[in-house]
Amino acid sequence: MNTKQQDKDLASGKHIPRKNMLEAIRDALDIKLGDDENVVIFGEDAGYFGGVFRATEGLQKKYGKSRVFDTPISELGIIGAAVGMAAYGLRPVPEIQFADYILPAFDQIASEAARLRYRSAGEFTAPITIRAPTGGGIFGGQTHSQSPEALFTHVAGLKTVIPSNPYDAKGLLIAAIEDDDPVIFLEPKRLYNGPFDGHHNRPVTPWSAHETSKVPEGHYTVPLGKAAVTRTGQEVTILSYGTMVHVAKAAAEETGIDAEIIDLRTLLPLDDETIATSVRKTGRCVVVHEATKTSGFGGELIAIVQELCLNYLEAPIERVTGWDTPYPHAQEWDYFPGPDRVGAALKKVMEA
Amino acid sequence: MNTKQQDKDLASGKHIPRKNMLEAIRDALDIKLGDDENVVIFGEDAGYFGGVFRATEGLQKKYGKSRVFDTPISELGIIGAAVGMAAYGLRPVPEIQFADYILPAFDQIASEAARLRYRSAGEFTAPITIRAPTGGGIFGGQTHSQSPEALFTHVAGLKTVIPSNPYDAKGLLIAAIEDDDPVIFLEPKRLYNGPFDGHHNRPVTPWSAHETSKVPEGHYTVPLGKAAVTRTGQEVTILSYGTMVHVAKAAAEETGIDAEIIDLRTLLPLDDETIATSVRKTGRCVVVHEATKTSGFGGELIAIVQELCLNYLEAPIERVTGWDTPYPHAQEWDYFPGPDRVGAALKKVMEA
Amino acid sequence: MNTKSLSLHVPEPTTRPGDAPDFSYIDIPNAGSVRRPDIHCDPQAMRDLAFDLIRVMDDEGNAVGSWNIELSNEVLIKGLHDMLKTRIFDERMLMAQRQGKTSIYVQCRGEEAIACAQRAVLEKGDMCFPTYRQQGLLIAQDFPIEAMICQIYSNAKDKLGGRSLPFFYSEKEFGFFSISGNLGTQFMQAVGWAMASAIKGDTRIASGWIGDGATAESDFHAALVFASVYKPPVVMNVVNNQWAISSFQGIAGGSANNFACRGHGYNVPALRVDGNDYLAVYAASQWAVERARSNLGPTLIEWVTYRAAAHSTSDDPTKYRPENDAESWPLGDPIERLKTHLIAKGAWDDARHNAMIDQLKTEVKAAAKEAEKHGTLGKGPVPGAAEMFNHIYKELPPHLRKQRQEAGV
Amino acid sequence: MNTKSLSLHVPEPTTRPGDAPDFSYIDIPNAGSVRRPDIHCDPQAMRDLAFDLIRVMDDEGNAVGSWNIELSNEVLIKGLHDMLKTRIFDERMLMAQRQGKTSIYVQCRGEEAIACAQRAVLEKGDMCFPTYRQQGLLIAQDFPIEAMICQIYSNAKDKLGGRSLPFFYSEKEFGFFSISGNLGTQFMQAVGWAMASAIKGDTRIASGWIGDGATAESDFHAALVFASVYKPPVVMNVVNNQWAISSFQGIAGGSANNFACRGHGYNVPALRVDGNDYLAVYAASQWAVERARSNLGPTLIEWVTYRAAAHSTSDDPTKYRPENDAESWPLGDPIERLKTHLIAKGAWDDARHNAMIDQLKTEVKAAAKEAEKHGTLGKGPVPGAAEMFNHIYKELPPHLRKQRQEAGV
Ligand SMILES: Cc1ncc(C[n+]2csc(CCOP(=O)(O)OP(=O)(O)O)c2C)c(N)n1
Ligand SMILES: Cc1ncc(C[n+]2csc(CCOP(=O)(O)OP(=O)(O)O)c2C)c(N)n1
């Protein structure tokens, strides 16, 4: 976590309010609507109601119907409109109700938003931030649980960001909106309200006891393309992002293995320096994500790590991911790669 | 290459006709239209005209307008119709005019065709074979050159097939159509008519001099999920598919490095046994594909190889791929990962 | 040149929380006032029907006009039974969700007539492609509700093995296509299924379903384009219940305030029908089914109705529309209206009505009890984790076999 | 129950190779016969206009009827000039492609009036979202054709650095949005751009373009839905040139044989216009532009025309339609027709016409020669490989920097 702003606030004796992830995101949107009149927000139920997860609650009332509004149920239309608005000069921040429903817009994202700058040699650009709740953990079944991030990382021209905590969520979202290229901003819905300490069936530490819920008021950014070392360790490096960062932490603590946990935060462009530095130090690596395994982003991470660190590796890199199945409903927690599976992988690389 | 059928034909003294890849594909479609009345073919310009690449030429005339027909320009509609037809009991073989244009149908493919069996516990299935020309090499620019295979390999429920020669193309296509699950069948358009020996600016050996252009008449299959060792070697394993198999061959011959070339043919499900056997033997591995690098299928291959063979590896696995840029028009051959780049990678792993 | 500033038009519903309900935006013609064209009618020659509203029952409950096809009392009482059973079923499942027996539930309160009456017109072998709000299609066929509840509970007898969201039924034998979570996709698939039936020279037809909100999706257009071109045997149902979660129908429909007329651009004949009038739904469905079965092609029908309850158990409509809005809905309640008609006909009375309710409550309760023996979400003999690996492919490929092993199931 | 077998309807064009051309499927009303509503007209009250065909020039070349807005000779001669220049440009580039100076070329032969006349009506600052067949939008603004040719040749002066297909121009200053290879996408984007203009209280409007075939794409529907809801200032042009590569318009349009009426389902006013009649295109465009600029919202216009040449240099239309079909096209050739009108008006003659042609040929030839000095595809001082890595992101991220290094460029 980039704690510079927090440090400054603390040093100045300023009280830092506690926020959950949803509040942090809403705060970021509020700030950008306020300081840049080219920012517009729209999506299914995102206007009057404030979104099914309430991320945009109150914003229409505050900024008016031309700045924050409901859209027809057409993800293609939402992103296509955003591309046109961006070409005009706005900075649209569309919301897709669930990341599962982003596929109808995939062509407008991958063929249009991502390539507009390229094909016009910079004449037209697409500074769009597409927000969408991602991941499982709320019994959403096949179509409210998926993690499609890998698809976007295969598209040149896009950036892909996934925060794991309120502080980062606000800072990364502001940075994404201010970025001049299209950003896919995936919000782990399991972390929206309550925090998650890795287990679904144990009590959680409330956000207020998580350092990362200290979300300074006003404008700050967490830079895109920079990972965070959220736990330092000597024995093995865990690469992860989003909800899984918390699972990784639980696994490290429960196994007692001294793992260094890297929260990637931005998948593309990737902070491979931070990764390589850590793996060269630990000599072992476990990659953790919730998305299905085959051709998930874990494959790319492993390819990069073996390229940069092969001679340092003392064990094959392990991957802990969702199974290669659609996200089941009743078996949600069998599908979800929890601390036990991560713990097993940690032990495996330690024993190799 | 599975040469069993060829061997049988040769043993029986039967003459084996020579076919280019397009003819082999047309032959497969003709055979399946003929022997299974549930097979139907449709796509943009695929009916009367026979497709912009002419893969379905003459088939409407032979089988009638209810079996082979033109569609509106709606890739979503084409695949959505196929899903409905499959649910009815047909075995649709839709054509997408260019793999670049499959994205508008991505939701119907990934959320619907791929998951229909799962979500209905086998009550409804989607035995659909989606054919689409893939890859560059014809100055098609950003939107007639892409290789989107990695996207499909990330979707549980799909199979993904890419042939590299006429013999395989026919056998794999028949196997795909007979498969009871949805198959993405990507046809390297650079190989449709002429063969390709790795260099765009040198004379090519005509198909007739390629063993793989011997395409037996009638029904035969090349099984899905089985790779082919198209060149045996001792020093390094090259994993590739489609057009790049020919580039790999050129690179091996030109560098004089004794490479074993594996033509994956099916990316999902992947024949990891053949891969592991080879890499354990050679101790070195180069992965080659035309698609962009980040989160391309190469990442997955490397992850698998390092998992299965880390202790055998004498050098980091190298990836030679298209650059992480949209496919440029004028710079097509600078983008295309040709024999020189593959050769350089071979040397690099040999020297490591 | 005009140099006045432009401005963005953002539609708003007539009322919001705190306002008195106001449905003045809907014109309601008298029952019986709309003509009934021949099924061979040229779509262009019946364009007026998309802007009208087919209604059969008048305010006194009498069946009037040319769309009154004089259904037998037996058919009507079965219809009443189906709608009541659907509602009672919904109420029970709503309660079950509140008790934690399932994760989420979606009612069709107020819209029961549409699915129940159309299903009564369809034949065995026909295939419906429903959304999550057409449970009436199963119930009207006397589909065993215990099986539905087992699925809602994701329990050991859930035939889908807990894979899918609770109410995402798949019942091929009952002409009920597997429900998808992705809005709209099934509408295009219905057209594809109907094309297949035509290709094979079959006699079976398809029935596609979509909500007013979801008509904005791309699949709606694709479905109409393909329907327009190939003229397959399909009934294309748009259930306009005025809401898409928190968005009123104007957000998908613009100022047209009409979804039937979408058909005109594709030369697909369109009807607009009072969806809370069982007799009208039955008659209009029959018209469209006959057209389809006679190889005359698709019909688009907008069913005008009202989503009387929350979108789902996760939703709170008091945040975006006046409370008790549904009570002022000018087309009334489909069950009450059919009851009134039957009583007006002398074929029904309060006593029989209440008896039917009691009997259905008992039946539903018993089924729920029975289902509960096989577990509820995450409790009791629930489907095992191994189920997760079944039915991804016809045969489990090697990589999934390995993963299943790794999962230890 | 009907038990007769169903069958699939697969539309066919009236003629195929070897047949005599037959355009009897198109009704052509007399010039001047269609009424001109006020721009404030309720879309519902002008539905007839989608089924008619606005024409201004009669067979003798006289301008007649209420859509005759009496354009000055100056405007008309400029129009003739623009169309001629477009055609001569196309012819030259066709030749250049055959000579291997570029990879592929797409003409707009026979459709020149549409882009040229609409552009004449638009103001500077307005933004067009064209397909690959609207080069007239640039040429009508006297855009330097040498720059276009440099791009077609992917040479050192191609401002897009060789990245894009030859004729995929991007000219922001000239209100010409970057062309995409993916059909339809730009139609929705045009609506988004117009929404932005409305959001900002601007006065500029957008003009979206799509082909008859591409109306089947999802983006067409999304564009109309959003246009219907937010009423942004946009002219929505459907160029119905009767063909989509080898597929005739019935494959996208079904039996409606009409794309204007697609607007009705969305309450978007629609016009259907003779696209080969420069005067009609001008007048109808002006009507729609005025509506947009007056904050009255979108207009859908179907331009009825004919793709007189092959789809592209990769296509051979004799495989799927009668040879010389275009010569029988009942709406004639747009250039010939405007010429006839000007001559009838006494404002033009053959000598001036031929002189204009000669002058334009010289101009185009000179531009081509000049362009060629900077290289042709793959020959001469072409854009370097390094260009490939520019403009992917605003700043080259580390992984691409590494890749560029690896590429040694
Ligand atoms: C592609 C897609 N986008 C968004 C959603 C989220 N969603 C679920 S239901 C719903 C509203 C649907 O409204 P409508 O079509 O009118 O049907 P109703 O719920 O009123 O029956 C939305 C937006 C979804 N399921 N699928
Ligand atoms: C999404 C997509 N699908 C398919 C294609 C291939 N394609 C290019 S042009 C064309 C025909 C377009 O016809 P129409 O829209 O009528 O435009 P016209 O060429 O007649 O101007 C097709 C199918 C494409 N470019 N994009």
Ligand SMILES: [Mg+2]
């Ligand atoms: Mg609704």
Ligand SMILES: [Mg+2]
């Ligand atoms: Mg066309």
